[in-house]
Structure formats: C-alpha cells, structure tokens
Amino acid sequence: QQGTSHELNLSDFFRALAIRFAREHPPRSPLLLDYGDELPAFTQAFEPARDVAYLPDVMRLEIARAQAYHAADAEPASPAALSGLDPARLHDVRVEIHPAVRLLRSAFPVATIWQMNAGGEAREIADWSGEDVLVTRPRLDVEVQILPPGGHAFLATLLTGHPLEAAAEAAFAETPDFDLAAAIAGLVAAGIARRFQI
Secondary structure, X not given: OHHHHHHHHHHHHHHHHHHHHHXXXXXXXXXXXXXXXXXXXXXXXXHHHOOOOOHHHHXXXXXXXXXXXXXXXXXXXXXXXXXXXOHHHHHHOEEEEOOOOEEXXXXXXXXXXXXXXXXXXXXXXOOOOOEEEEEEOOOOOOEEEEOOOOHHHHHHHHHOOOOHHHHHHHHXXXXXXXXXXXXXXXHHHOOOEEEEEO
C-alpha cells in the first residue's frame, strides 16, 4: 500500500510540474527537441520540488544526453593522432572537441542518482558529494561518466579553445594532484577529441 501511495504521489507531482511548466513556458518552435531546456531552472523554483533539490541537475543530465544523441556525427581521434604529437610542443596543442561532448557540474551525486534510476542497482547513497559529469557519444551509444577531480576544469578549458597547457593549469589550480597523463589519454579513450592541432 505504501509503495502504491508513493507512486501516486510521484505521478501527481510530475503531472503538476509538467502542467505548470507548459502553461508558463509554451513551445516556441515546432521542433520538440529543444522544448524543455528551461525545465531544470523552472523546477528549482517549483515549491513542491524543494525537498528533491537534486532533481533539476538530473534533468540537466537527461537534456545533455538528448543533445549528445542528436549531435552531429564525427569520427573521434585515433590513438595514432595522439601518439604522433611532438612532446616538445604538447603545451601548444589545441583540441577540437567532438560535437557530442557535454559537461555538467553538480553539487549532488547526479550521475550516481541517474544511473540508479536508469536500470542500475538501487542502493543507499552514502556520499552526497557533488559530481562532475562527462556525456559523450563517440559512436552510436551515449555514455555518461563521472569525471575525476580536476577533469571538469581541464575539459571546460579545452572546450573554450584554449591549448592543453592552459587546460592543465586550470585543472592543477583546482586539484594539485590532477593526473594530466590520464586526462590526455582519456581525450582519445573516451572519444572526447576529434582532432589535435598546433
């Protein structure tokens, strides 16, 4: 009985949220793909959602996944492209990021929550620390990964067009023991990089 009541309450909550959002934010385009981008911010101000403060970031993660899925196709860089770089000029290298890459920084364990609700193992979350999240689609499937400390600063700097040296400095400023070698290797392993340029 309690489970049924809980499910009804959730159903009522999301129905009320959707109706209120649709009334205050009618579609601006016949393309439904972009509709709902304002929903996370709307949910933050929705009084009944106050007790589920992580919900807007879970929504942002779902939006990032949809954007990654519909992003332009592009061939990710191969390991040969990385190994062919001149180590002496590595600091000058700029990385063309795959068009499907999305980043999310959350004050909540948003990827862990999302994974549990996307078919993962249901368990109690002991650590409610924030998570930085990478969303990619190097081939056909959208992938969600929790970034290590400094990883968000590193990738966010590359996304703005700065070279590897600036990205490394941003990461080290945030996380002194940042693993730069692993982060550079991850540009290829995770399908983040499309091309390396000097």
